[in-house]
Amino acid sequence: MEVVLHLPVVPNVELVAAKAVEALGGALGMSQTRVEAACVAIVEACLNAMEHGGGEVVVRLAGENSSGRPRLVIEVEDHGGGFDPAKAPRKTVAQVLGCASKRGWGLTLIRELMDDVQIRSRPGQTLVRMCKYVEGGP
Amino acid sequence: MEVVLHLPVVPNVELVAAKAVEALGGALGMSQTRVEAACVAIVEACLNAMEHGGGEVVVRLAGENSSGRPRLVIEVEDHGGGFDPAKAPRKTVAQVLGCASKRGWGLTLIRELMDDVQIRSRPGQTLVRMCKYVEGGP
Amino acid sequence: MNEEQIHLTADVLTNGVGLITAAGYINNEGGQAIADAAGDLMERGCGTLLIDLEGTRIINSIGVSILLEIMEKLLEEKGRLAFCSLTPTISKTFEIMGLVQYATIYSDQQAARADLEGHASG
Amino acid sequence: MNEEQIHLTADVLTNGVGLITAAGYINNEGGQAIADAAGDLMERGCGTLLIDLEGTRIINSIGVSILLEIMEKLLEEKGRLAFCSLTPTISKTFEIMGLVQYATIYSDQQAARADLEGHASG
Numbered sequence: 435m436e437v438v439l440h441l442p443v444v445p446n447v448e449l450v451a452a453k454a455v456e457a458l459g460g461a462l463g464m465s466q467t468r469v470e471a472a473c474v475a476i477v478e479a480c481l482n483a484m485e486h487g488g489g490e491v492v493v494r495l496a497g498e499n500s501s502g503r504p505r506l507v508i509e510v511e512d513h514g515g516g517f518d519p520a521k522a523p524r525k526t527v528a529q530v531l532g533c534a535s536k537r538g539w540g541l542t543l544i545r546e547l548m549d550d551v552q553i554r555s556r557p558g559q560t561l562v563r564m565c566k567y568v569e570g571g572p
Numbered sequence: 573m574e575v576v577l578h579l580p581v582v583p584n585v586e587l588v589a590a591k592a593v594e595a596l597g598g599a600l601g602m603s604q605t606r607v608e609a610a611c612v613a614i615v616e617a618c619l620n621a622m623e624h625g626g627g628e629v630v631v632r633l634a635g636e637n638s639s640g641r642p643r644l645v646i647e648v649e650d651h652g653g654g655f656d657p658a659k660a661p662r663k664t665v666a667q668v669l670g671c672a673s674k675r676g677w678g679l680t681l682i683r684e685l686m687d688d689v690q691i692r693s694r695p696g697q698t699l700v701r702m703c704k705y706v707e708g709g710p
Numbered sequence: 711m712n713e714e715q716i717h718l719t720a721d722v723l724t725n726g727v728g729l730i731t732a733a734g735y736i737n738n739e740g741g742q743a744i745a746d747a748a749g750d751l752m753e754r755g756c757g758t759l760l761i762d763l764e765g766t767r768i769i770n771s772i773g774v775s776i777l778l779e780i781m782e783k784l785l786e787e788k789g790r791l792a793f794c795s796l797t798p799t800i801s802k803t804f805e806i807m808g809l810v811q812y813a814t815i816y817s818d819q820q821a822a823r824a825d826l827e828g829h830a831s832g
Numbered sequence: 833m834n835e836e837q838i839h840l841t842a843d844v845l846t847n848g849v850g851l852i853t854a855a856g857y858i859n860n861e862g863g864q865a866i867a868d869a870a871g872d873l874m875e876r877g878c879g880t881l882l883i884d885l886e887g888t889r890i891i892n893s894i895g896v897s898i899l900l901e902i903m904e905k906l907l908e909e910k911g912r913l914a915f916c917s918l919t920p921t922i923s924k925t926f927e928i929m930g931l932v933q934y935a936t937i938y939s940d941q942q943a944a945r946a947d948l949e950g951h952a953s954g
């Protein structure tokens with residue numbers, strides 16, 4: 435059970451990826467709330483790939499069960515300049531009040547809403563790999 | 573501006589394709605009504621490919637403008653047993669009243685809702701290619 | 711998100727009219743939910759069913775086939791099926807099918823109820 | 833389909849409270865539409881804004897950043913921002929951000945209005 439999406443940079447195309455999370459998450463028996471959390475994460479990963487990567491975004495989703503704990507695994511790949519993920523710290527509202535830009539929530543949300551997140555990035559390829567277990571509260 | 577989707581057979585996965593029509597149709601400047609017509613057609617083509625094809629469905633969407641008339645081109649491909657599209661005639665409600673099965677609307681809707689439809693089918697590969705012009709009433 | 715899940719309401723109006731509102735994706739499950747609500751309203755004495763599709767933007771051919779089953783059951787009992795608040799594409803879908811010869815289409819719920827219940831209501 | 837397009841309403845309630853309901857995808861466009869409605873309500877004298885997100889299931893980080901701009905503008909004028917009817921995921925999103933220290937979250941519109949307007953209302 436695998437979905438592969440090649441997405442161009444057009445407005446709202448991130449919702450195609452979110453819809454795939456809904457279909458696969460639903461098929462795996464994931465709760466609506468957990469599906470929605472994974473939707474926010476995939477939307478943010480796609481937006482980053484479109485904004486900072488620039489070209490086509492490749493998204494892969496798979497239901498996996500190797501460790502006996504069923505989960506949805508999501509990969510979002512772009513071929514832009516890359517970045518150092520260690521330099522993107524967790525943000526809070528307190529930090530941005532008074533600042534001109536209120537942006538910069540994507541990675542914070544991805545890391546907090548998913549159960550496991552790995553980012554591998556070098557010039558030419560950034561791969562965000564994240565997983566959400568089917569079961570878990572809430 | 574091209575989208576490629578590899579979709580497994582899971583409930584509601586056809587909505588991933590519909591979402592791609594919305595994003596691309598929107599980017600091309602297609603009206604909401606024309607986008608929705610193309611959504612119905614892609615949903616039906618995917619349902620056929622899932623039901624009669626059986627395995628993975630490949631969907632391609634592209635914005636094209638070669639002839640000076642911008643259009644959304646959609647291809648839905650499966651690798652099932654195939655069929656003879658000439659043997660699937662246009663249906664009407666009058667024909668199905670009194671029949672046990674009320675099914676069989678997919679190809680009729682695809683042909684009527686899209687501006688151009690070509691079906692190439694042989695054992696092992698069925699390709700439904702359809703296009704919707706960006707402009708046109710309504 | 712979650713337009714898959716259909717949101718239904720079912721009510722008995724005056725003059726033997728049953729009203730179902732359905733918002734969401736009308737696929738096999740959505741269609742079946744409407745059919746269940748329709749069967750229930752018919753058992754409660756409704757000979758006319760009005761299905762309000764405000765909030766429904768996409769209906770697939772399996773959903774459509776289930777609506778036809780509802781229509782056939784109603785016609786067998788000399789009843790009547792009506793729809794209102796269709797998007798242009800759903801309206802066109804019903805036209806393509808020739809459904810409009812067997813079911814009445816109203817622009818909105820108010821117009822439908824004025825006609826079906828035989829008096830102005832809201 | 834078409835959950836992209838956001839559906840907004842804006843109303844002036846009693847006691848200087850402005851109510852915005854927003855249903856749909858809150859991205860840059862959806863966020864901007866909310867910000868426009870908020871600016872309008874503030875000009876009309878509302879010091880407290882209540883944003884009802886019933887019907888909103890997904891909000892992206894750009895939408896979120898626009899909501900923060902609205903909040904900052906309100907705080908600068910000693911006003912107050914409140915939200916109600918959040919999905920569990922949007923609620924969690926606001927928690928992760930630490931937004932809950934600056935804005936009040938109510939379970940539903942009734943609870944919010946009872947508190948903000950200072951009397952029971954519906």
Ligand SMILES: Nc1ncnc2c1ncn2[C@@H]1O[C@H](COP(=O)(O)OP(=O)(O)O)[C@@H](O)[C@H]1O
Nearest residue numbers: 482483486487516517522537538539540541560
């Ligand atoms: N796919 C990517 N490619 C290159 N840089 C990225 C990518 N994703 C994130 N970044 C970098 O990390 C920073 C933080 O990302 P994020 O938390 O999503 O906030 P935002 O994108 O709103 O700035 C970005 O500003 C960008 O510099």
Ligand SMILES: Nc1ncnc2c1ncn2[C@@H]1O[C@H](COP(=O)(O)OP(=O)(O)O)[C@@H](O)[C@H]1O
Nearest residue numbers: 620621624625654655660675676677678679698
């Ligand atoms: N992708 C396909 N592969 C094989 N057969 C197909 C395919 N699409 C359609 N068909 C054949 O054409 C018939 C008519 O299709 P359709 O009008 O969509 O109605 P339905 O699928 O509801 O029967 C199907 O019953 C099937 O026999």
